[in-house]
Amino acid sequence: MCHLKWSLTLSTLLHLFSHGLTSASNETETISTRKEVQHGEMNKYSIPQSDRLTGIYNTTLLDSHQTIPNDTIDLSVALTRPPEEKLHTPSLIQPHDRSKYSPVPSPNKTSTSINNQEDGNSTEGTSVPSSLSDFNDRKQLSFVYSSDVSEGMADFNITEPETSSNTSSSSESNAKTPSQTTRNVSYPMLPSSYEQSTVPSTSDPQIDTGVHNSTSHRDYIQKISNLDTEGTVNLQNMSVPRATDSYSSPRTSQVNETSDSSNKNASPFPGDAITADSQSGSGTYNTQSEGRQHSAVANTRSFQQLNNFRASNSEPQNGTDNLMIPNGNQHPSVSDSVDSPPPTSSFPKKNLKPLSDEGLQVISLPTYHPNDVIHVSSSEMYPSDGIRNASHEEKNPCARTCKEGLPSMVCRYKFELEWYYTMSKACYNCPLSLDDCDRKDCVVADGVKRPIVVVNRQMPGPSIEVCKGDRIIVDLQNHMMEESTSIHWHGHHQRGTPYMDGVPYVTQCPIPPKSSFRYHYIADTPGTHFWHSHSGCQRADGVFGALIIRVPSSSDPHRELYDKDLSEHIVQVLDWDDKLGVEKFLAHHHANGNNKPKTLLVNGRGRFHQFQDVNSVTRNVTRSPISTFTVQQGFRYRFRLINAGFLNCPIELSVDNHTLLVISSDGTDLRPVEAKTLVTYAGERFDFVLKANNKVGNYWMRFRGLMDCDERFTKAHQVAVLHYDGAPLNEEPPGEVRYEIPRREGLQVNSLNVGTATAGSLVIPELHAMAEDDQSLKEEPDMTFYLSYDFYELDNPHYHRSPFYGFHQVASRLQRLLTPQLNHISLKLPPFPLLSQHGDLGTRYPFCNETTVSGCESKYCECTHVIEVPLGAVLELILIDKGNAYDANHPFHLHGHAFRVIAMERLNRSTTVEEVKARDKAGLIHRKLKGAPIKDTITVPDGGFTIVRVHASNPGYWLFHCHIEFHVELGMAVVFKVGQHHEFPSSPKAFPRCNNYMPSEEEAEQTNDVENDIQAPNSFIPHWWPLRSSSASMISVPPDLALLLLLCAAVR
DSSP states (O other): OOOHHHHHHHHHHHHHHOOOOOOOOEEEEEEEEEEEEEEEOOEEEOOOOOOOTTTTTTOEEESOOOOEEEEEEEEHHHHHHHOGGGTOOSSSOOOOOOOOOOOOOOSOOOOOEEEEETTEHHHEEEOOOSHHHHGGGGGGEEEETTTTOOEEEEEEEEEEEESOOOOOOOGGGGGGOOOOOEEEEEEEOOHHHHHEEEETTTOOOOEEEEEEEOOOOOHHHHHHHHOOOGOOOOOEEEEOOOOOOOOOOOHHOOOOOOOOGGGGGOSSOOOEEEEEETTTTOOOOOOOSSSSOOOOOOOOOOSOOOHHHHHGTSSSSTTTTGOOOOOOTSSSSOOOOSSSOOOOOOOOOGGGGGGOOTOOOOOOOOOOOOOOOEEOOOGGOOOOOOOOOOOSSOOOTSSOOOOOOOOEEEEEEEEEEEEEEEEEGGTTTTTTTTTGSSSSTTOBTTSOOEEEEEEESSSSSOOOEEETEEEEEEEEEEOOOSSOOEEEEOOOOOOTTTTSSSSSSBBOOOOOOEEEEEEEEEOSSSSEEEEOOTTTTTTTTTTTTEEEEEEOGGGOGGGGGGGGGGGGGGEEEEEEOSOHHHHHHHHHHSOOOOOOOOEEEEEOOOOOOOEEEEESSSSSSOOOOOOOEEEEEEEEEEEEEEOOOOSSOEEEEETOOOEEEEEEETTTEEEEEOOOOOOOOOOOEEEEEEOSOSSSSSSEEEEEEEEGSTTTOOEEEEEEEEETTSSTTTTTOOOOSSSTOOSSSSSSSOOOOOOSSTTTTOOOGOOOOOOOOOOGSSSSOSSSEEEEEEEEHHHHHTTTOTTTOOOOGGOOOOGGGOEEEEEEEEOOSSOOOTTTGGGGGGTTOEEEEETTTTOTSSSEEEEEEEEEOOTTOOEEEEEEEOOOOOSOOOEEEEESSEEEEEEEEOOSSSSSHHHHHEEEEEHOOOOOOOSSEEEEEEEEEETTEEEEEEEOOOOOEEEEEESHHHHHHOOOOOEEEEEEEGGGOOOTTTTOOOOOOOOOHHHHHHHHHHHHHHHHHTTTTGSSOOEOOOOOOEEEHHHHHHHHHHHHHHOO
């Protein structure tokens, strides 16, 4: 035993002295990185902290399908950490910052050498020096990790001078840069040893990588940030390993990011399904579309005389000698493009001027009014690089012609949701140079800079176009800094997949920042729908997009009415303001801000202001670009209109010299009706056929806001262009553009605040469904519910706190907030989803309805408003707008079901529930029980009622709410519980959970006791055997010396 002790001691001493002992000011630890190289993508790294005494840390590659045996890397790197960082665990991988991917070694002189051997004849060396100031003397090395490279492969773009010199001094790095040539080499990420890796590229050179010493991590990052343009390490579209979080499991958050055909069969879905991937930015897929190929983005040029502005983008003109752009030494550039390297500017460097503090412009958010002239200085413009790219989003192969008998497809989409900005740097000189408005990532809106929230830096977001029966998989990544989110698939009923409905605290937990969630469901509800955020005011700020589910022509009763159904003819309209939705919400509910939108957008664009270049001699005025829809004379086109509005702003559409043949609404077919104008409300969708039978030319498509957008308030309106192929591109259509243009004479469909039998109008019950009648139209329903609403004068404690500033204590009527409620109840959801965590309800969160509460006419009532109905029952909902407070309008949307609209009338300027019941009892309300149209979003006339029938055939919890964003945020909603919990589909495996954490004092004390017991043994570890000097100060003992002393003590 003694011999074994001395052997252990001797081996330990040899190990310590071979590595050297360190002082307290220069403490060294060994970090062992073990990476299991696996087939599949590099998704996540887990870096658990091991025993601090040994200083060993393990990094294991996660989220892969198959592990290759004997292909591991044990990489030992010495890291030097300052004393104050002694207790900090270093992270080899920084997962969320694409410009900080490399695991930077720390000691003083580490460098990475890369030997490039071509044909085995010559060897050229490239190294990252300890002082990076002379990086220009070496080759420029760009590490490219892109989704279009085969799995396990990484690309190097090696840019080298034509006359290279390995001995050039750092002073020569500031000289004129010689011309460069670039070649690409690729290597599989399967190195065979921890010290050096020799890997072949596609051109068969050998790249040897060895790790030695380098500067500290902090100094390295600082020096990297000071590199000039020639010395920049470009990390192009790098697939950064994502950190593992407790919200999403690897099974539910894994994203297929490669186009390698070998991965097609890795899908967990049936083998006869065809997989298609849509990636952010790269747009790569695993199959090719068999259907028609459509352009991803409609041509959106403005139709104006702009000859004086287009020339400014080809060569420098007046003012270009003072161009202000940031110098390249600000930070390493990160390219979003996979297909090509970052654009090289075609302008001479003598025209560039570093951006000084004096030259920086302060971003402000002033209030603009229609036709305000906004002055833009061309001295702030970017030089043109000649690159134009109007097609930012490649078409997913799932956007195809649907054919009977073909297999369904698995359609994958990657949604990256983030804060962004309109008129960002991606827009270059837009709108002074309108071609720049078509650049990738340029979100124009109405030309005014403001924050937005978008998916994949697009507004509207990516369109999802599939065939009925396809499987949709959307991986949503929330990159926002502070807000949670969710996506609702508006119009899709989610039969069998209620957990994918996307309503926080009803069907799922909200998706926290920096986390992801996978939506997956079968596209079984055909028609024109859309997706949008169901969290806060994010839809108002840009989180929405089209969801189109097509059917084969044999299943389309209207197929003979049109010739073309193109992606370019999806029309998405939104009411818009120059403020964030939440800012407008807070100003209206806590102060005297208004709730009236200023303008409209069509497919994310609109003309609202004028822009003038103050440096231009001609001082010409231009506008931001508008959307254009191109047709060919003689053809009939199916247009799909989506109203994504968020405020009380119904939108009226008309097209000059054309009529609209309305054939569908909310995804269900209608008997065709030809109209001159069509009105849509927030959440509604309409399909119409437009016959391009006029002479070749350009025609205005006019969008006019009603209600809170009408002539009493903001006169919000917008135009787009119907462009006949062959007409001049730079010519505006004839006719004025202003709100006061009279409404076109003729039939209007879905008119505002009118009932049946109104001259010149057709309301929804007067339309006729193409589908056969179902059991919801039987003579008597199984259950009848009256849902009345209005705005009430209450001390809503969220906005009026009595006795300090109660409703009647506030003198200004503009600051008195009326509360909208259904049956005098505001919906308050529990802190967990009703659907997936109904077991947490207990007695703390009881359901309520008008039969369980009282006195709510005079006091504010807030609770979990739920109406329980048996599975399979036929419900009749009588919606009553009392109309006392305002001449308003409310569109209501039902999740999980469609309904039949069987009656709609306006009685007076106001009405009551008792009046409606009396009329019904007297037989004065006619119900359409034959051919009633099918909808999922419906309006209710002010001072009137709308009656709908629902067949409650989809078990789950389903929200029914006003689709005006401000109203639903105040609780103007109710939840229908259809069926019993045992009849619900099972929740997905590892589905996220959430709830409040509010332990009792006793539970908190018990938790603290347990934590103290666990932490007690570690509390004194850093202070083993402290040595005190004469001044009684503490002396730190290095861990190696502490280990040596411990072993010696053990031997003794």
